[in-house]
Amino acid sequence: MKALETRALTIGYRRRRGNIVLARDLDLQLGRGSLVGILGANGVGKSTLLRTLACMQAPLAGQVLLDGEETARMLPLEVARQLCIVLTAAPQVSLLNGYALVALGRYPHSDWLGRLSKSDHAQITWALQAVGATDLAEQRVSQLSDGQRQKLMIARALTQDCPLMLLDEPTAFLDYPRRLETLRLLRRLTRDADRAVLVCTHELDLALRYCDELWLMSNSGVKVGSPATILRDGSLHKTFGIDSSSFGANGGSRIFDGADLSQPLERQEDSII
Numbered sequence: 001m002k003a004l005e006t007r008a009l010t011i012g013y014r015r016r017r018g019n020i021v022l023a024r025d026l027d028l029q030l031g032r033g034s035l036v037g038i039l040g041a042n043g044v045g046k047s048t049l050l051r052t053l054a055c056m057q058a059p060l061a062g063q064v065l066l067d068g069e070e071t072a073r074m075l076p077l078e079v080a081r082q083l084c085i086v087l088t089a090a091p092q093v094s095l096l097n098g099y100a101l102v103a104l105g106r107y108p109h110s111d112w113l114g115r116l117s118k119s120d121h122a123q124i125t126w127a128l129q130a131v132g133a134t135d136l137a138e139q140r141v142s143q144l145s146d147g148q149r150q151k152l153m154i155a156r157a158l159t160q161d162c163p164l165m166l167l168d169e170p171t172a173f174l175d176y177p178r179r180l181e182t183l184r185l186l187r188r189l190t191r192d193a194d195r196a197v198l199v200c201t202h203e204l205d206l207a208l209r210y211c212d213e214l215w216l217m218s219n220s221g222v223k224v225g226s227p228a229t230i231l232r233d234g235s236l237h238k239t240f241g242i243d244s245s246s247f248g249a250n251g252g253s254r255i256f257d258g259a260d261l262s263q264p265l266e267r268q269e270d271s272i273i
Contacts, residue, residue, distance in 0.1 A: 010026070
C-alpha cells in the first residue's frame with residue numbers, strides 16, 4: 001500500500017515577483033515497509049520537499065496523497081494521525097522534562113482533554129526505550145545536549161504511532177555509534193511495524209547502507225533508484241562529484257567491500273561490514 005504519493009508536485013516558494021521553483025512535476029511513491037533516503041547538495045530543496053510532504057508548506061502545484069487521500073482535503077488532526085515529522089530545529093519546550101516532550105506525540109490520539117491512558121503511557125515508555133533515552137525522561141529539556149534532544153524528538157515521533165515518518169537530518173547531532181543505532185532503528189520499524197520512513201540526510205554512506213530506495217535531488221529534478229542503481233549509473237558523481245567506485249565492491253571500502261548492492265546492505269551478512 002502507498003503510504004505517500006505525489007502527483008505532478010511542484011515545490012518552492014511563492015513571491016510577488018514570481019515563484020521560486022526548486023523542483024517540478026514530481027511523481028513519487030513511498031510504500032509501507034520501506035526506508036527511503038533523500039540525498040542532494042545543500043540548497044537543492046530537500047527540506048522544502050519534506051516540509052511540503054508534511055503539509056507544513058503549500059505546494060506550488062500538484063498533489064500530495066496519504067493512503068490515497070489528498071492532504072489538501074484532510075483536517076490537520078487527520079494528517080497528524082497519518083504522518084509525523086522530526087525536524088532539526090531544537091524544540092522550544094525548555095520547561096518540560098523528557099517524558100512530557102515525548103508524551104506530546106500522543107496528542108492526535110487523545111481525547112479533547114488530552115488525557116493519557118495506560119496504553120498511551122506504554123507507548124511512551126516503549127519509544128523512550130527504543131531510542132535509548134529512558135534516562136532522559138525526568139531531565140529538563142533545557143539541560144540536555146543537542147544529541148539528547150534529538151533522541152527525544154525521534155521518540156516523540158515513534159509515540160505518535162503513524163504509518164508514515166518523515167525525518168530531516170535525524171542523525172545531525174549524534175556521534176557515529178548513535179547514528180548507526182538510529183538508522184538501524186528506522187530500518188527495524190519499516191520491517192517489524194510496517195511503517196514507511198522517509199529520511200532527508202547528508203549521511204551518504206549510511207543511506208547507501210540502510211535504505212531500500214534513494215531520492216537523489218538535483219537542479220534537474222529527483223532521480224529515484226535503489227542504492228545499487230545510484231551507485232552504478234554515475235549519479236553520485238553528477239550530484240556530488242564523488243567517484244562511485246569508492247563505494248563499490250572494488251572500491252576498498254570496509255563497509256561495502258564484497259557486498260551485493262542489489263539489496264540494502266543491512267539485510268546482508270554481518271561479515272561484509
